[in-house]
Amino acid sequence: MKPEALKGHLDGMILAVVAAGPAHGYGIIASLRRRSDGVFDLAEGTVYPALHRLEAEGLLSSSWETASGRKRRVYRLTRRGRGSLGERRSEWRTFSRAVEGVLA
Amino acid sequence: MKPEALKGHLDGMILAVVAAGPAHGYGIIASLRRRSDGVFDLAEGTVYPALHRLEAEGLLSSSWETASGRKRRVYRLTRRGRGSLGERRSEWRTFSRAVEGVLA
DNA sequence: CACGACGCCTCGCATCGCTATGTATAGTGT
DNA sequence: ACACTATACATAGCGATGCGAGGCGTCGTG
Numbered sequence: 001m002k003p004e005a006l007k008g009h010l011d012g013m014i015l016a017v018v019a020a021g022p023a024h025g026y027g028i029i030a031s032l033r034r035r036s037d038g039v040f041d042l043a044e045g046t047v048y049p050a051l052h053r054l055e056a057e058g059l060l061s062s063s064w065e066t067a068s069g070r071k072r073r074v075y076r077l078t079r080r081g082r083g084s085l086g087e088r089r090s091e092w093r094t095f096s097r098a099v100e101g102v103l104a
Numbered sequence: 105m106k107p108e109a110l111k112g113h114l115d116g117m118i119l120a121v122v123a124a125g126p127a128h129g130y131g132i133i134a135s136l137r138r139r140s141d142g143v144f145d146l147a148e149g150t151v152y153p154a155l156h157r158l159e160a161e162g163l164l165s166s167s168w169e170t171a172s173g174r175k176r177r178v179y180r181l182t183r184r185g186r187g188s189l190g191e192r193r194s195e196w197r198t199f200s201r202a203v204e205g206v207l208a
Numbered sequence: 209c210a211c212g213a214c215g216c217c218t219c220g221c222a223t224c225g226c227t228a229t230g231t232a233t234a235g236t237g238t
Numbered sequence: 239a240c241a242c243t244a245t246a247c248a249t250a251g252c253g254a255t256g257c258g259a260g261g262c263g264t265c266g267t268g
Contacts, residue, residue: 001195002221003256004112010256014205026215039202043188046256048217053200053255070215070264089207091105096200098143102117104137107225112226127247130246150225152248157224173233174246 001039010050011059012088013040018060024072025051045091051075061086110144114154115163115191119143119181122164123189128176129155155179163188 017023017031029047032040051073054060060080062073077085121135133151136144155177158164164175177181181189185194 001199002112002223005195005199007111007224007255008106008108009203013203016207019213024215028190035206036202037205039198039266040206043257044261045218045258049255068214074216079214091109092203092207094143095105095109096203098140099113099117099196099200101141102139102144103120103196104139106254111224111255128259129246133212147226148247149229149249153224156248172245175233176246 006040009092010042010046011054012085012092014047014050014054014086015059015077015088017076018075019082019085022074022076024065024074026072028075054081105143110150111139114146114150115158116196118151118158118187119156119163119185119189119192122179122181123186126178128169128178130176132179143168158185 013032014028017028017035019040023031025044025048028051029042029044032042032047036085051060051062055062055075058078060075061078062075063083106166111163117136118132119153121132121139124135127135129152132153133146133148135144144194155164155166159166162182164179168181169176169178
């Protein structure tokens with residue numbers, strides 16, 4: 001799978017993961033791996049910038065927590081983030097149907 | 105729909121269109137629009153470079169033809185192109201299932 | 209005490225869709 | 239004649255973003 005395939009679809013997936021409950025970066029990477037059945041095993045250099053991007057857009061908010069001596073930045077979905085997630089889910093369906101129409 | 109969403113998926117779709125029969129650039133754009141139900145209305149600056157890319161990779165071959173006074177570069181699928189199309193269809197299914205697993 | 213897992217970060221690269229621009233022919237309308 | 243649209247090709251430069259590589263620090267285990 002070419003890496004570019006993910007382009008434009010990652011943000012929505014991160015929103016979906018965080019929508020399931022507050023999560024930190026490292027855990028989000030694990031969730032993406034698990035929920036995609038191992039297909040998305042993403043580098044930290046991919047996910048952390050994406051999280052910062054989403055926070056800068058106001059779709060996520062973050063706060064520091066400490067768990068067993070380690071500091072974590074925990075992300076939560078904002079109201080705008082929840083709205084954006086809905087849009088992105090619908091856009092995915094449109095996109096997906098369109099690709100299948102062509103590829104079929 | 106963000107433009108980046110297409111990244112990494114266009115080449116396979118072009119191969120699929122040309123697999124249906126020899127086609128030229130302008131016609132391929134029209135086919136993509138039609139087969140995607142209007143979702144993919146791509147700029148020439150998107151498709152022509154992609155065609156050159158695919159030819160450089162040996163997945164398409166081209167030849168000039170003249171139809172009603174206009175010159176067209178007509179593309180055909182090579183054997184390697186046909187193989188690649190199969191791979192990309194299968195990769196799309198993997199990718200698509202993975203995204204749905206996360207987004208669901 | 210080394211090593212792997214956990215946990216965060218950022219710089220720079222590569223890819224590639226898209227905008228803008230240029231060229232040229234055919235057909236249609238005024 | 240003139241303008242405009244559709245057809246048909248091409249490329250330069252921009253922007254977005256996934257990723258590799260590198261760096262920092264904590265914790266538990268053999």
